[in-house]
Amino acid sequence: MRVTKVSSRSNRKPPGGIQLAAAVAQLELVRPPAPGHLEVVRNLINTLDVDKGTDLLESSEQLAAWLRENGLAERKAPKPTEEDLERVHAVRAELHALAARNNSIQQACSTEVLDEASRRSAYALTFDPATNSSVLRPTATGVDGALGRILAAVHAAMADRTWPRLKACADETCRWAYFDHSKNGCSRWCGDNCGNRSKVKRYRERQAQAGQTR
């Protein structure tokens, strides 16, 4: 279960006494967002919630709304089609697999889907003397352009080495995408609930094994 983020740095006493304080303590600490444009990649992956079995992108109308909310829709862009929706689902699945691999979870991944989406977005490399930088921009419009911007964010994160920190939770019932802000980059779970659940599970497995060998 994921709930609203509660700051672990807050020293304020929760109002409402001991009961509420206990309830607040049980709330999972949800990790902060990913840096820069990587957050939209994380958002896309998490539109499919493995834990709850829900998908925020079940229809092309929902996809259109999601693109608007995430600043990926152009003003006069054509409405997404069913084929667009299928392509977004396919790219999302591959990005989820890559995020799982970032957490040492071996999940089959077909880069063909990502290569095809990149091809369709028709990238141009543009230079900006003001910032002394260059950036890959899709020249395609609509969903092709939106996927191009998402994959350009992945490309930039791979180049600046932040990509390995975008991970899918190690809990197989969760698999929520999160950004690993830990100092050593070795966190494995999206939050405390999943980490604790996994530790309890491993403890029980060890107990069961010890029982069998006795």
Ligand SMILES: [Zn+2]
């Ligand atoms: Zn999790």
